[in-house]
Amino acid sequence: MITSRDVARLAGVSQPTVSRALRDDPKVSEATKQRVREAALALGYAPNAIGRALSVGRSTRVGLVVTDLENQFYAHVIAPMHHELERLGYELVLITESSESAPVAEHVTAHGLCGVVLATTTVESVVPVRLQDRGVPFVYFNRTSQSVQADAVTVDPENGVRELLEDAIGKGHRRIGAIFGPRNTSTGEQRENAVHAVLDEHGLALAHRDVRHGPFDFRTGHEGLRALLDRADPPTLVLCGNDVVALGALNAAAELGLAVPDDVSIAGFDDLPTSSWALIRLSTVAYDLDEMSREAARLIVARVERPDAPPAHPVYPTRYVARATIAAPRP
Amino acid sequence: MITSRDVARLAGVSQPTVSRALRDDPKVSEATKQRVREAALALGYAPNAIGRALSVGRSTRVGLVVTDLENQFYAHVIAPMHHELERLGYELVLITESSESAPVAEHVTAHGLCGVVLATTTVESVVPVRLQDRGVPFVYFNRTSQSVQADAVTVDPENGVRELLEDAIGKGHRRIGAIFGPRNTSTGEQRENAVHAVLDEHGLALAHRDVRHGPFDFRTGHEGLRALLDRADPPTLVLCGNDVVALGALNAAAELGLAVPDDVSIAGFDDLPTSSWALIRLSTVAYDLDEMSREAARLIVARVERPDAPPAHPVYPTRYVARATIAAPRP
DNA sequence: CTGAAAGCGCTTACAG
């Protein structure tokens, strides 16, 4: 391995001077900076991040905590977040929260991460408390938690849900069902509340037997739709907790030989790229997930660099994207 | 931060003894191991990976180099690879190879990765050479390169392609087109060669105008299908370089108002989960991508731990999965 | 079986 010592020798300066010169420390003269840069280039030297991390007491690596790496939702979080972190000089490390793996907080301190983005926190999770105890900076992504104050980036479902439901109600839907996300996530709860609120304004309500809950995954939608429609008097519209759930529902409908939207209407939430495919055309609620993901990257970096700044909580607006899965119910 | 020094103080031993005890060094007595473990537990101590990395001269973090994090193919690589690496006590770090970012080899040494998995190497890439120059262990994933010898895990397309083509030819397809992957990847080339070989055996060939090439992404399939079918005398079957390309083709067909497989048959390669959706039912070539991804994790770890072992190159077999996108062409 | 010493590659007061 080639180190700053090697560069120092070649440039004829001391090792600390190499360190300063390469970080463009104003106290170093231009002339020696020049010499050091040339030596570094000649040797193909780049400062070692591990030495630096140990020395300054923190790394430039942030963890992203997720539960389900196969879930396509996360691909669209990871890509922009990774890109933004890289731009800011940080690295992205994936952490999955599973029963087998070490508890998140321990993992983070043991691996020397400087901060973490929590993308799958449940309402009752102890992770935020543990992180706080250990003094690890973190931000909530697409989640919040009452227990611990922290930066958060979330979505306000209200507008999108309202526009969607008003379209659906206008088309004649009265009997509405739902396959919501997990009750123990702020996201799931918030979307559910938005639905109840808007329906209530229109004098409508979800019948208890028309509602299902489950993790935000394909299977939840797949099984949920079968459960809701395998009855004499099914709902005419099924709202889904997110697009991945809706994709499961859409495919279940196809398996049941049901035409969407002629036999049943289906709605999603997230507007993932897949949802706009010609073969899918899912009517859904959209927001700027790319920008949210980048914003989370910026927030965690800001938090790491200035731990005492007041917490920020940007909230992203939503809008309805009408495509081909909501139509008037059969008379 | 709580360190081995703190644990030492509490346990009444020296700091190095803590280090040894926690790594279960046989030279430490059971009694003091016990005492040290208790102290560590009481303080919530876990050895700091950064200190360790600096001390032993290498980290336990392996990089996965990809070009396109949004591509769903990679989600199905990242998840099992991450899981297996974690099981082996290693971390997964994502590296995207883009013009903006620092060259891969520099990134790797600067960030102190112990090894890397190359999942998107082109045939002419200089990355393998650079890594070799710097003495960084790496393994090719779903790729190989002539330039530098290294561990590799790849797929043998031959059997799957043969089974698929024999089915298609048996159904009556003679005029066959293709949207292959990039010519400058071993994977693209190998699959293309397999197609030519099998067709040749059957006295068939691809007409030059029925062939397109492009990156392994949705757009390649989407645009490729339009280009191939927007003619008086189009092919009756379009082979795609992989499933993501085929998904693009399938959707393009839908947009053109073409029924698959009635108006045109389409085939993929990879058998991603999406391909088995009721709404997709893509006929494709399957292999064990999960196991391949785990195997790559095992190979890079083995290489890091025993740099002088002879290179391994497991090759995974393929098989045809007939679903609903290949049928007899219209008479 | 255990401790004192040295060192991994950096950064950062402290002198000069």
Added chain:
DNA sequence: CTGAAAGCGCTTACAG
């Protein structure tokens, strides 16, 4: 403006 010294949290010969 630059260097010598100390230290970040570990591991690893080396003594004993």
